[in-house]
Each structure stands twice: as structure tokens, then as C-alpha cells.
Amino acid sequence: MKTLQEIEKLTAGDLQRIGADESISVPADLQVRLPRQQTTLRGWSIAAAAAILIGLGWWGLDRALQPKDTFDDPYLAYAAVEQALSRVSGGVHNAAAKVSESEAMIDKVNYWK
Amino acid sequence: MKKLYIILMLLTLSVTALAQSGRDLYNKYSDKPGVEAVYISPAMFRLIGRIPDIEFKDSEVDFSPLIKTMTGFYILTTLDPAIGASLYDDVNRYVQSGHYELLMEAKENGEVMRMYTVGDPKTVTSFVMLAHEGDEVSFISFDGNMDREMMEKLLAEAAAEQ
Numbered sequence: 001m002k003t004l005q006e007i008e009k010l011t012a013g014d015l016q017r018i019g020a021d022e023s024i025s026v027p028a029d030l031q032v033r034l035p036r037q038q039t040t041l042r043g044w045s046i047a048a049a050a051a052i053l054i055g056l057g058w059w060g061l062d063r064a065l066q067p068k069d070t071f072d073d074p075y076l077a078y079a080a081v082e083q084a085l086s087r088v089s090g091g092v093h094n095a096a097a098k099v100s101e102s103e104a105m106i107d108k109v110n111y112w113k
Numbered sequence: 114m115k116k117l118y119i120i121l122m123l124l125t126l127s128v129t130a131l132a133q134s135g136r137d138l139y140n141k142y143s144d145k146p147g148v149e150a151v152y153i154s155p156a157m158f159r160l161i162g163r164i165p166d167i168e169f170k171d172s173e174v175d176f177s178p179l180i181k182t183m184t185g186f187y188i189l190t191t192l193d194p195a196i197g198a199s200l201y202d203d204v205n206r207y208v209q210s211g212h213y214e215l216l217m218e219a220k221e222n223g224e225v226m227r228m229y230t231v232g233d234p235k236t237v238t239s240f241v242m243l244a245h246e247g248d249e250v251s252f253i254s255f256d257g258n259m260d261r262e263m264m265e266k267l268l269a270e271a272a273a274e275q
Contacts, residue, residue, distance in 0.1 A: 085268075
């Protein structure tokens, strides 16, 4: 076993000779394992790129589908919302009136029973 | 690799699910002839929020605290029978596919008015009103972060006033 200092003193030629030493056993499946790791890495890279593209596409689509404001003036916009809310409350009023009518009817029926 | 495909599929599905909104309905109908359409963007609502002391002119009820918590607003109204029928069906599909909860329904002589909300017991994040009165079909929708109690109180006050 060589120490760190001994390894640092080795020349490139020495390292090449050590590398060529056939006494060091190479795992039989080494060539199989390396490509698989590369494939996984490539797969993740493709997935990441696809996710980025989908994200950018979604962002672009979202911006393109954004409708244009009907009003430029916030006072006019406010007035339109106010009018719509008045309409909504009109609906609530009509529904409440029907409930009152029904209650009056139920009271009458109960009275004659 | 299978995991990657599943992740990509989920991502695509989530994108498709997000695409279902009031905006899609607005985009589909707003340019059609005979359709009255109003859209108010979140940016416009931010501007409205900066206007001090707006008064509700048509009523004694002050809706401004509610309006200032809104972030988006859509109105579609049509008298065209074919477009109206299609809009009515689309809105019904939209509220059924979302997490909308029926708040109120009133029916009389074939006329229908329904209100739906999304949110929790304290907050309303989306409101939809669909009305079919005679030939007229109206869709009103607003999004925001609105206090449920305040919204219901204001609407009830305005209704009592009519």
C-alpha cells in the first residue's frame, strides 16, 4: 500500500504502468454498469428539459389567453362591478321574497288545519 | 424511466386541470355576436383598491370593502337563444367540475337563478351566478379573497333594500 506522499511523487509514466497492471481485477459487469448510470442521467436531463419547456409553454399560453380589460378607467370598472353586485343582490331579494311567500302559504295551510 | 413519464403525465394533467376556469368561458363567448362581456383584471382591482372612499351610488349599501378584496371579474350576458343554451350548459359543467357549492337556487315559471361559491366557512375565493330569465342567460363570476360573512351580510342588506 502506497502512502499519499509516495503517490504524489509518481510520474505520469509510473501511473500509466500501474494502470496497465493486469493483476488488478476489473469487475466483469463494469461495462454494463457505466452505461446504465449514463442512461439514467440522460433520462433525468430530458425530463428536466421537458418540464422547463412545459412550464415556459404554460406561462406563454397563460399570458396569451389573458383577456383584455374591458375598462381603462378604474371608476368605470368599479361602477360595472357595483351594477353586477346590485343584480346579484336582486337575485337574493327575489329568492328571499319567494321564501316569504312560501312561509305565508304554509302559515295559511296550518291555520286552516 | 417510468417514474419520469409518470411525473411528466401528472404535470400535463395538472396543466389541463388548471385550464378550466371562468376565463375559458369568457374567452369562448366574449367575442361572439350578441354577447355582452365585461372583464376586470386583477391589475384593475389593484387600481380600484387605491381609490379612496368610493360610494355605492345605486344603494345605501357600501360594497367597497367587498370589491376591494376581489381579484377578477367576468360578466357574460346574451339574448341569443343558441348561444344562451350553450353558455348555460357550459357554466353548469364548469360549476359541477369545480369545487363549487350551491349557495342559492330560485326557480319560477321556467326561470332559473343559481349562485355558487368556492372557499371555506370563513372565506369565499370564487363566486358564480347563473341566471336564465326568458331568453336572457347571464353569467357573473368573481374571484378574490372575500370574507364570507361580510359578503353574505352586504348582499342580504342590498336585497332587503330592493
